[in-house]
Amino acid sequence: MNSSQVTPSGTVANADSSIIYRSRREPDASATVSVIRAVAEVEDVTPGDLPVLGDVIDPEALDGVFEGGQRVGRSNARLSFDYCGYTVTVTEDVVTLSVR
Template sequence: MNTPTRQAVDPGVSHLVVEAVAETEGVSPLELPPLYGCIDPEALDRLFERPSAAGRSEMEVEFGYDGYRVTVSDHGVVSIEALGDERPPEE
């Protein structure tokens, strides 16, 4: 499955996360649970508000949100991947 990828420009990477999941689900961003239920949106935005400095190693943040694994890269690129049914098989 191809996952939506977005580049952060403005108003912040946290908004891009919600928009990407909403687009994938085919719903309005307002229909999703609050992002702060799984990560601090303001802290996430601050981490990615400036381009990486020369010599700094790449940064990546990964977290779960509304059934998706969300990955935000050092340059504010947001990727999402649906989480499968990871429960162990019943005996």
């Protein structure tokens, strides 16, 4: 699999060793939920065991970037931030975790 391929959920083996996880966002899940699920899966913990996401980014703002009614003019939106030792990148369709 090359670095441009995305699996429905799981670890990606690719040439870019800094990307350690890439997952398609579920259509009905908010960006915040998608991030928490991705990090929890990589860390092999329950979502409740993770640090509060709101300590590093405003969850309402994160969700607002990708909400259906708010997307006009933002179809290529990409947002990155650091959380739990990963650089998390969120797009309309994908959550990617990279090592810093």
